[in-house]
Amino acid sequence: MTTFAPRRIDLRGRRLDARVLRGVLPRADVDVSATLTTVAPICEDVRARGVDALREYTARFDGVDLDDVRVPREARRRALADLDQQVRAALEESIARARRVHTAQLPTELQTEAAAGGRVGQRWVPVGRVGLYVPGGRAVYPSSVIMNVVPAQIAGVASIAVTSPAQKDFGGLPHPTILAACELLGVEEVLAVGGAQAVAMFAYGVLGRDADGAEETVVDPVDVITGPGNVFVAAAKRYVQGTVGIDSEAGPTEIAVLADDGADPDHVAADLISQAEHDPLAAAVLVTDSSALADAVDARLEVRVPAAKHADRIAEALRGRQSAVVLVDDVEAGVQVVDAYAAEHLEIQTRDAAAVAARIRNAGAVFVGAHSPVSLGDYCAGSNHVLPTGGTAAHSGGLGVHAFLRGIQVIDYDETALREVADHVVALAESEDLPAHGQAVVARFPGADA
Structure with a gap:
């Protein structure tokens, strides 16, 4: 009996309409609505008491006594100077590729002559100020700094603030690699606040007092908040939506792989593990018409999972209700299943993968063929890794330049x-x-x- 294999869902011979699929496909058990009752008083407290509330929640949740929520420039410079050179080179390459891809996303300003003497145009105007959230829990995510900051910069946002949780192990500052990434990108406002309180800080702005006791603005409110986080961050974003714009309520990460018997089972196993190591609630789903491939993937999981650094976390994710191997009659049925699932990350590892990928309607990002693993998109493809989760890819897209722009129609008759x-x-x-x-x-x- 295997130890690490996800459960199996056999859909062979079954009718695959949307109602049936939504009822049987695996999902993480995350209740953002229930969490609202926890985050609402935190958000309101930050709105009312400003920096004092931020300090109290940071001490309670992160074990850090903050002197100042603002990270000094010298700390960012020092973090960059101390950064491993290989990591710096990788960050610089990731930034360069992200800038190329996101620059190509800039929309063209249009003007249409609706009638002689009657013109309707559309201008694209960046929002004035954004707050970008970078997680700091089980792992460090300098890549998320890039994915949030680059499209905002390309869009032309004038005021960009980045926040990441204060870390006891780093003197109450965010992780130094995150600070180094901010410095590489030229971000001048970096804050050491995490969780729901950080979202409230951005939504409402916070006041504090200067050395003489006079009231001062410590953080100005923003127009848009973006970036992934845990369920408390997601719930807080839901709570403040309307006061500010948000990108999405990002939940636990997901990978779905649509594969036939031509796929390499070791590649598939490695890719499922790569996302499972994020979080015990991470979803790893294989959709295949080949029982032999499913068995071979299970066998490779038995080898790879025990050898992984985060084996316990990976095993919990693979065994969770959110992960599964889904057996289907053929690749056509597999396309129906992955479209219904609407994964954050979808890999196509089939014969004629490009043609199959072109038929996919619902996914945050599609990775085509054997040499486009999800981890490439996480770091250096040039695409954005802030993507819709929990099936919301059926109606929402990933983070990009458009998230920081507003289309203003101009009517001139x-x-x-x-x-x-x-x-x-x-x-x-x-x-x-x-x-x-x-x-x-x-x-x-x-x-x-x-």
Whole structure:
């Protein structure tokens, strides 16, 4: 009997409509709604008491007594100077690739002539200020600094603040590799606050007192908050949404692999493990029409999991209800299953992988073929690894330049163009029982009955 293999779900011979699939496909048991009752008072306390509340929650949750929530520039410079040169080179390459890819995402400003003398355009304007959250729990995520900061910079955001939890092991500062990444990117405002209290800090801004006891603004409120975090961060983002914009309520990471009997079972096992090491709630799902491949993957898990640094965490994730091997009749059925699952990360390891990938409708990111593992996208593909989880890829996309831009429509009609369409405006206004709308047009013409 295997020790580390995920459970199996056999869908062979079954009808695969959306209702059936949503009922049987594996999901992590994460209840953001229930967590709202925990984070709501924290958020309101930060809104009311500012820095004093941040200090108390940081001491309670992180075991750090903060003198200042702001990380001094010298600490960032020192972190970069002390950074391992191989890690620095890797970060610099990741930044360069992310900048190339995200620059290509910039939308084109459009202007359309709807009629002679009547033009409608669209300008893309960056939000004024953003708050970017970088996790600091079981692992350190300088890559998340890149994934949040680069698209904001490319979008032209003028004010960028990054926050990451204070770490007792690093003198109350965020992890030095995170600080080094911020310094490489030129981020000037870095904060040592984590959890729901960090989200509230960004949403509402916080006040403190200077050396003379006078009230001062310590952190200005932002317009948009982005970045992954735990369930408390996700719940806090839900709580403040509307006061600010958010990217998504990111939950535990997910990988789904759609594979046929031509896939390398060792590659598949390694890729499932790579995401399972994030968190015991991480989801690892294999969808295949080959029982032989499923058995071979199980066998490779038996070898690879015990040898992994985080074997206990990986094993818990693989055995969890959120992970499974799903058996289907053929690749066509597999496409239906992975579209219903709407994974954060989806690998296609089938014959003619590019053609199969082109048919996928629902995924945060699609990794095509044997040489495009998810870990490439996590770090150096140039794509963004802040992606929708929990099935939300069916209606939402990953983080990109668009998250920091607003489309503003610009309407520019001259008198002739307005006169030409005036009767239609009046007719529609009257049909909606809003006659003053029509009169606002009629009033612009000499002799009109206003």
